[in-house]
Amino acid sequence: MNSSESHVGRVVRIAGPVVRATGLEHVRLYDVVRVGELGLVGEVIHLSDGVTTIQVYEDTSGIRVGEPVHSTGQPLVAQLGPGLLGQVYDGLQRPLESLAKMGGEFIQRGVSASPLPEDFGWEFTPCVSVGDHVNAGDVLGVVSESRTIEHRIMVHPHMCGHVEIIRSGEFNVHETVAVIRLDEEAKGGYIEVTLAQSWPVRQPRPCLSRLAPREPLVTGTRIIDAFFPVAKGGSAIIPGGFGTGKTVTEHSLARWADADVVVYVGCGERGNEMTDVLEEFPKLEDPRTGAPLMERTVLIANTSNMPVAAREASIYTGITIAEYYRDMGYDVLMLADSTSRWGEALREISGRLEEMPGEEGFPAYLGARLAEFYERAGRVICLGSPINPNAHKRIGSVSVVGAVSPPGGDFSEPVTQNSMRVASTFWALDYDLSRRRHFPAINWTNSYSLYDFHDWFERNVAPDWDDLSREAMALLQREVELLEIVKLVGTDALAEPERAVLAIARILREDFLQQSAFGADRYCSIHKAYWMLKTIMDFYRRAQFAMESKVPLERITSLPVVSDIARMKEIEVENVEMEIKTIMDRVQYSFGEL
Ligand code: ADP
Numbered sequence: 001m002n003s004s005e006s007h008v009g010r011v012v013r014i015a016g017p018v019v020r021a022t023g024l025e026h027v028r029l030y031d032v033v034r035v036g037e038l039g040l041v042g043e044v045i046h047l048s049d050g051v052t053t054i055q056v057y058e059d060t061s062g063i064r065v066g067e068p069v070h071s072t073g074q075p076l077v078a079q080l081g082p083g084l085l086g087q088v089y090d091g092l093q094r095p096l097e098s099l100a101k102m103g104g105e106f107i108q109r110g111v112s113a114s115p116l117p118e119d120f121g122w123e124f125t126p127c128v129s130v131g132d133h134v135n136a137g138d139v140l141g142v143v144s145e146s147r148t149i150e151h152r153i154m155v156h157p158h159m160c161g162h163v164e165i166i167r168s169g170e171f172n173v174h175e176t177v178a179v180i181r182l183d184e185e186a187k188g189g190y191i192e193v194t195l196a197q198s199w200p201v202r203q204p205r206p207c208l209s210r211l212a213p214r215e216p217l218v219t220g221t222r223i224i225d226a227f228f229p230v231a232k233g234g235s236a237i238i239p240g241g242f243g244t245g246k247t248v249t250e251h252s253l254a255r256w257a258d259a260d261v262v263v264y265v266g267c268g269e270r271g272n273e274m275t276d277v278l279e280e281f282p283k284l285e286d287p288r289t290g291a292p293l294m295e296r297t298v299l300i301a302n303t304s305n306m307p308v309a310a311r312e313a314s315i316y317t318g319i320t321i322a323e324y325y326r327d328m329g330y331d332v333l334m335l336a337d338s339t340s341r342w343g344e345a346l347r348e349i350s351g352r353l354e355e356m357p358g359e360e361g362f363p364a365y366l367g368a369r370l371a372e373f374y375e376r377a378g379r380v381i382c383l384g385s386p387i388n389p390n391a392h393k394r395i396g397s398v399s400v401v402g403a404v405s406p407p408g409g410d411f412s413e414p415v416t417q418n419s420m421r422v423a424s425t426f427w428a429l430d431y432d433l434s435r436r437r438h439f440p441a442i443n444w445t446n447s448y449s450l451y452d453f454h455d456w457f458e459r460n461v462a463p464d465w466d467d468l469s470r471e472a473m474a475l476l477q478r479e480v481e482l483l484e485i486v487k488l489v490g491t492d493a494l495a496e497p498e499r500a501v502l503a504i505a506r507i508l509r510e511d512f513l514q515q516s517a518f519g520a521d522r523y524c525s526i527h528k529a530y531w532m533l534k535t536i537m538d539f540y541r542r543a544q545f546a547m548e549s550k551v552p553l554e555r556i557t558s559l560p561v562v563s564d565i566a567r568m569k570e571i572e573v574e575n576v577e578m579e580i581k582t583i584m585d586r587v588q589y590s591f592g593e594l
Helices: 096-103 222-227 246-256 271-283 308-327 339-352 366-374 414-422 431-435 454-460 465-489 496-513 526-548 553-557 561-566 573-593
Strands: 008-015 018-022 031-035 040-048 051-056 068-075 077-080 122-126 139-144 150-154 161-166 169-171 178-182 190-193 197-200 209-211 235-239 261-267 297-302 331-337 378-381 395-404
Touching: 018 031, 031 051, 040 308, 051 308, 077 308, 139 161, 222 465, 222 496, 222 526, 235 246, 235 414, 246 261, 246 271, 246 331, 246 395, 261 271, 261 308, 261 339, 271 297, 297 308, 308 331, 308 339, 308 366, 308 395, 339 366, 339 395, 339 414, 366 395, 366 414, 395 414, 454 465, 465 496, 465 526, 496 526, 496 553, 496 561, 526 553, 526 561, 526 573, 561 573
Parallel strands: 235 395, 261 297, 261 331, 331 395
Antiparallel strands: 008 018, 008 068, 018 051, 031 040, 031 068, 040 051, 077 197, 122 139, 122 169, 139 150, 161 178, 178 190, 209 378, 378 395
16 A cells, blocks of 8 residues: 555544544545554545544554544555465455564554565566467466475456566566566556555455356265255355354364365454464364365454454455455355344444434444345356366355354344355254353254256265255254143154164264364265264164064164264274274164064
8 A cells, every 4th residue: 555645635534443634635435544643554535525434443542633544545545466375364365474573562653564575586478479469367387385285377358468578587576577567458558567456354355157056065064065065156144152163163174174275354353362372373274185285275354453444445355365266267155154243333433423223223234245245155157268178167256154142042133034045054053052061053944045956966976965854854853842731741752763863863862973173073975974974863763664574672772883973073084984884884784684
């Protein structure tokens, strides 16, 4: 953000993060300004009758009326280029490590720090030659950013022309790697291209077209993959009261979900929770490559003790970085923990602006803002030519998972309700389940997924996947109804087949749905989930059949193979098919014996 001296205004009013100034005639909505002698970063959010309203991203205490305000003439932008991965940023994309070096324990106000490492030399290998015509999004060359991610240096989305100069070798992010002679219709002239580009965070990055969600984002969490899958390029929300497992679930997703790049936005959570993330993530290993997980992760940390306005911005900074990697052709997962704190930031700023409050004091535009955010998720055909010459298009995706922390776990509050309207998958965390230590505490009666991946599962897992999942869910629903009856009249009132439903549903809950995020069972491949579910449902079918021949339920539930089923979780992913088939044979044999 370069500051220009041309438009200097004066502060006339200060209300927490909201500052009003006069004398900024040429400023535009969403331009970034520097407020006061300290040069605090702010953004213009309202313009009227010569008065400019600014939301300031830093603590405004000590600022006085009459201090100067400088316009930068630019919106809030993210710097995009190699070196993003592995970084920990604040909501304005300032690397926390550099800020810590400058200011010790506390972040100094008004400081700038380059988001990308400035003096690191990246080995750039060009993919185009002098004279080639390049369009928006075309890959000019590549840089190996980490062991797993090839960073593709793309033509800016608003640019097309002929390559005049293209270099190879080692460059930092400010050095010119190519010169492009712009097409006449793109105003002509020459543009020097570096390894980095910038993009206004509040604007979605363009793509060629959007694709329907066809494929699930496999997460390794059984209840999600089997019953409430989220699409690659889809959106999901995890609402839950305090301690129900939002953070643990998001961490599991960051670690195990089938994504190339993860952007984690810690938004307004307490400082100590974010410290856990910052301490834990660098120690984690990427299960796919064995490299540190941070090599494919970008963290944005904005804790509750940081200014609220920066929290509002952090979500946009995060999704812009996610879209940038999507444009290279990667599957990106963006996690936001928690969108409620983001909603609260909107509420606070709106209050300072003295806007008419909507439901529970949130501004009337809360729903629109949430929708704008979730709509930036998607699976797209990217701008530019395909990476792989054999493919005819480049496809990338951004999947968004937002945690919601409704006060008292009450899902009828505005942030949960507005998020439900736009996200297609809903994982409802449940106090009761977490109190009983049933983890993940995703309630299977309230949760839903609007996606249909029937074809994908049939092609990639097994033709009977959908049937198994539907039958298992029906069994769990039946259990809920029966438990209601039991509550009223006791178990004795149930017939034997109904008691069988309770017995098998319990096996499903304990041996399939429950999955600790900490033990060896924390990741379950989709094939393992399939074989586990198949075994349990096979057991159920055989039990029903046996009972028709008057075998008592007690004899069925005390079969030794029941404990083999309980141990399926522990089977190593590599040996799944063989070991579980052995258990299925044992099931068949046991019922034969009966
Ligand atoms: P929240 O973010 O909703 O406040 P956390 O994610 O911090 O809650 O979870 C609270 C506690 O619940 C964790 O410390 C952990 O002990 C337990 N927990 C949550 N999810 C799981 C899980 N999948 N497996 C095992 N324990 C879990």
